[in-house]
Amino acid sequence: MNSKTQNISAEQQDILDGLTSEQKNINPKYFYDHHGSKLFEKITELEEYYPTRTELNILADKADEIATFINKGSLIVEPGAGNCTKIEYLLEAIHPSVYVPQDVSEEFLQMSAARLSQRYPWLHVEPIASDFSDPIVLPAKYQNMQKHVFYPGSTIGNFEPEAAVQFLKNMHQLVGNNGGIILGVDLHKENDILHAAYNDEEGITAQFNLNTLRHINQILNSNIAIDQFSHHAIYNSSKQRIEMYLRSKTEQSYSILGHEIQFEPGELIHTEHSYKYTLDGIAELAEKAGFSLQKSWLDEDELFSVSYLKS
Ligand code: AVJ
Numbered sequence: 001m002n003s004k005t006q007n008i009s010a011e012q013q014d015i016l017d018g019l020t021s022e023q024k025n026i027n028p029k030y031f032y033d034h035h036g037s038k039l040f041e042k043i044t045e046l047e048e049y050y051p052t053r054t055e056l057n058i059l060a061d062k063a064d065e066i067a068t069f070i071n072k073g074s075l076i077v078e079p080g081a082g083n084c085t086k087i088e089y090l091l092e093a094i095h096p097s098v099y100v101p102q103d104v105s106e107e108f109l110q111m112s113a114a115r116l117s118q119r120y121p122w123l124h125v126e127p128i129a130s131d132f133s134d135p136i137v138l139p140a141k142y143q144n145m146q147k148h149v150f151y152p153g154s155t156i157g158n159f160e161p162e163a164a165v166q167f168l169k170n171m172h173q174l175v176g177n178n179g180g181i182i183l184g185v186d187l188h189k190e191n192d193i194l195h196a197a198y199n200d201e202e203g204i205t206a207q208f209n210l211n212t213l214r215h216i217n218q219i220l221n222s223n224i225a226i227d228q229f230s231h232h233a234i235y236n237s238s239k240q241r242i243e244m245y246l247r248s249k250t251e252q253s254y255s256i257l258g259h260e261i262q263f264e265p266g267e268l269i270h271t272e273h274s275y276k277y278t279l280d281g282i283a284e285l286a287e288k289a290g291f292s293l294q295k296s297w298l299d300e301d302e303l304f305s306v307s308y309l310k311s
Pocket residue numbers: 043051153154155157158198205272273274
């Protein structure tokens with residue numbers, strides 16, 4: 001042990017725990033510093049990365065149908081709303097009276113809220129800036145309104161399936177018995193399409209994955225050599241998930257906040273799981289959390305789904 005006691009923050013400890021595990025890992029939330037969020041935006045514009053544009057097309061085409069499940073003048077909560085662009089595809093059709101975007105970045109949220117309030121004068125926008133692991137608490141004055149959660153982008157795919165059920169249970173608590181969820185989920189499919197989506201020609205996904213090392217270097221005050229790692233992403237078809245890793249090109253070791261961290265040549269750091277579901281799988285998730293799947297809307301190539309889950 002180090003005789004000098006170092007003051008290690010909870011965040012530093014969290015990252016160190018991952019790097020000293022048997023299977024080294026970095027939580028996918030560390031993708032999204034400013035630079036990482038920009039890179040993700042570039043990913044969503046890639047030819048190979050079909051999820052974003054496919055989901056937006058479904059939302060645009062099916063907004064009126066989705067809206068039939070939801071009372072006018074109700075409340076919509078969006079966890080991890082970011083720049084609040086996706087909800088705009090639904091606002092006119094659903095016509096809620098309150099929209100509650102939640103995100104970690106307060107500055108971003110305030111800007112998006114201001115934009116929405118301007119564009120939709122009839123809408124009351126009430127942003128909540130909080131950490132993604134904190135439970136969302138709605139102001140008491142909204143107690144008696146019908147409530148829905150909007151959770152697009154297949155963000156639920158980043159959770160392990162049990163954690164996805166827990167997340168949906170928490171959302172059930174939030175909306176109560178008279179609401180539901182509009183859930184965007186990427187679908188299980190042929191390996192080629194999925195492989196390409198996470199291994200694009202331009203290497204933007206590789207940059208996005210490698211950026212997590214730059215980000216943690218800042219947090220840990222460390223000097224992990226980014227060019228000594230490479231991007232590795234595969235579709236594990238039996239587990240229905242993309243597995244993303246950073247692979248050490250060489251043997252290398254680092255002394256970080258009193259910990260010796262060593263990498264073998266070829267050793268992998270796990271950075272992300274992105275689960276893909278079948279429609280049966282989505283129905284099963286829903287049921288385990290106390291929801292029932294009412295309807296799913298797909299694009300014509302059946303790449304992506306938007307579902308309505310009723311509580
Ligand atoms: C934002 C989690 C839905 O899993 O497709 C994109 C993140 N990772 N390329 C996904 C991601 C690599 C994305 N999610």
